Amino acid sequence: MSVSILSDAERKRIEGKRRRGKAFVAVTAVPVVLALLLVATLFFDVITDTVSWQIVEPSQTTASWSFSEGFAWGNTWENVVTKELEARGEDPAAVLNNPEERRRFKLRNRVELLWSLNGQPLRYVVSNSRDDTVDNIGVFEGFNNQEALLANLRDGQELRLNPWLDFAFLSKNASRSPLMAGIGFAFIGSLWVIGLVILFSLPIGVGAAIYLEEYAPDNRFTRFIELNIRNLAGVPSIVYGILGLYAFVRLFNFEVTVISAALTLSLLILPVVIIASREAIKAVPPSLREASYGLGASKWQTVSRVVLPNAVAGITTGMILAVARAIGETAPLLVVGAAGFIPRAPSGPLSEYTVMPIQIYAWVGENDPEFANVASAGIVVLLTVLLVLFGAAFYLRRRFERSW
Amino acid sequence: MQPTPKQAAEAIGINKSISRNVGDQLIRLVLFLAASVSVVTTIAVVYSLSAETISFFLDPAVSLWEFLTDRRWTPLFGESQRYFGISPLIIGTLNVTFVALVVGIPLGLGSAIYLSEFATARTRRTIMPLLEILAGIPTVVLGYFALFFVTPILRDIIPGLNLFNPISAGLVMGFMILPTISSISVDSMQAVPRAIREAAYGLGASRVEVVLKVVVPAALSGIVASFILAMSRAIGETMIVALAAGAKPTFTFDLRETIATMTSFIVQAAKGDQPAGSIGSRALYAVGSTLFLLTLMLNIASNQIVRRYAERYE
């Protein structure tokens, strides 16, 4: 039996306000839920796309082949196939040099990298257990229509669940046949490019950050540099590709090589590296610097022995996030000419290359519907790499978050 | 006469380690050069874009008037069918950007209000990293998702929707720019002083009224800056558009039509391997220049707004 301090009308107003307020809070929570739902849907979609149903027909070749003893790690595809054909008593040249024969062989045989406990742990095995694919059906569609699909199978046909993302996918390389395609070269290419990106952008980025935080006088030129970095951070990534095309590919004549890609991406992430490193350096309390100067240390001694060790966690976090961005970048590399299909694994700064996102883009552009499954397998590999990096960055951030 | 501090220091021998000083100067120089890389980069961007763009306009086949007014863009075609009007690319870009902003602004602002004002600290700490993951998903992956997941669903709902269309690309792009809008807006709302919130509470404002009538208006410049930055990112975004919106320059405002954006044209021209110095290659630079200028203006505007707003509570 409480007595109100307000008139009934006013009380009602406030009552209504409270109800509407609750509704409003709920409404603002909706975008957050939607965003999380989108991320979840995306992961779910990509992962389920890596599996599909296939209607297959047994291969017309009658020879049923059991696994060979395998071939050592480091052999090329051609190498393995040649030896395999020799072991089968066929003429390797006749198969490999005839495009038609070569294609047929590729459709019916897989070179897979297997893990074995006896003998050499990692070995290539050629299997001809793969059959001719007749149809490719999405994983849910296949589950829903399983009975109809099974009823419609013709003599000798079989309905199988094909996991595209298997161990072999990681070692297989570019191929025009979806069953043969893997992310091997692209993974190696990403490693080469990113390795060089770190080599270029880490020293320059951290150096620039040290200069701006510790050395730069407060003058016009310094402010100009700062403004520059801010603006560069907002330049669309594809514009860096145009710069790379003009400068590295054509002017310096590096052509379509690992180094052009690495230089382009280094310039792209440099602003991010500088900004993150500056934050980390700024977070080191001035009292530590004063203590160092108080002991008679020079500027550089203070920076290198006091400031940097205390900023290293923050710099590493920023670097990891920048690298994660570089790993996923596609557009600038398309402009500097990266191709989806290359004949050999990149082996140095001046070799031809492909990287994971470019490989994925190339697969999406293929006509065979199976390539969508291949692309999703590639995406899962790429996202896994990125999630590991994000995880490392978040761990570092939490672990070294200090309140001075 | 009083000795200067320097003289005094020399008198007692502090300043004698000259070699150390030279070393320090050298290090300073190296660090300065590292910082200058960004300036060199800017100069290189501007130079590479403008050199080829000027060549583009100097070509007898092209006129600035045609570039600005013609409604056809076919620079990669044969000589007799070539047209150089950039408007289809601009319109295409605006179509996608429009959809992205229609999706991204309410979602970004809504989530920012929730995260800054209503969520508990713990919820915020959990959700912010997840949004960062959304921001970190490579755009080629988002493009794949738009093309293979979103488009089929939309085509069931919207009659006459092309396989490649700006709605699907813009929708996914809206989620891509959500974290940008959200994180900048959260920062600017968190910067609104507690005293002002308390003043509103003291006048009998409810929590929602405090947010809508005090916090959001006070943080408005930061919020607007986040919209502009998001717009700039949407305009410059490439892979989602290249995969899901197509590469057919069309002067249309019908969002169901396949279009081309400035970025998707650049990809198309680059993939076509135009020989250096050809008109097709130069068209790529001309479009690149337009894109660069447009996004630069938006970024500068956004920075200006943020800076002005930052001074306000000092």
Add this chain to the structure above:
Amino acid sequence: MSQTVPENHVTVRTDPVAQEDALVAIDHLSLWYDQFQALRDVSLTVPKNQVTALIGASGCGKSTLLRSINRMNDLVPSVRVEGKIHYEGAELYDASVDAVEVRRRIGMVFQKPNPFPKTVYENVAFGPRLHGYKGNMDELVEKSLKGAALWDEVQDKLNQSGLGLSGGQQQRLCIARAMATEPDVILMDEPTSALDPIATDRIEQLIHEIKKDFTVIIVTHNMQQAGRVSDRTAFMHLGVLIEEGPTDQIFTNPQHEMTENYISGRFG
């Protein structure tokens, strides 16, 4: 001289407020921030249309007490309150009462002037708009600004930002803003601590003038100010209300030793 307050301290009351004059009656109020008890069993009756000053050393709980009267402390998540505040027959901490209703009737002026980053006009009109004021807004704004003795200075600047005014003007703007919602009570939390002596003087005069329309409760750590502006004074120490009574009594003839020590400047 002891600074700790015995557990069983009974507030010394001189010339208690008569039941019929009371507007706000704080009844055995205790308040905790997590484990820390900021108010210990405080009872205080505030008379209508008078100025009541809360004094005491920093951290004595006087601001906390003030902020619990319009339930501003509800905004702090870890706060727990026991006891009651009676207000015109209602109980402010009753589960059925919304803090928003309370603040509608009990306005507040803060330690630092905190005008909204809006125009002078919008600052004053903010509260009435919030509460769906139906009358002539221009008149209400003018009346409130006049009430806060600010009209003459700002009548030409109504559309300029409130942040452009001087500190003293800003604080009077905040008073006008509080008056515009036409509350019964205005709480003032050290309203002059951020101001210069001349601005302080104007605010003090203003407090004198507005008490015919409003009941004012003011927290101050400036004893001269309490002496100048208030009708009754309550002295708090370590979360306990030590003594309360008419201001001249408290200052000239304090009954409790602690009050006397504080008044004479021996601690605090």
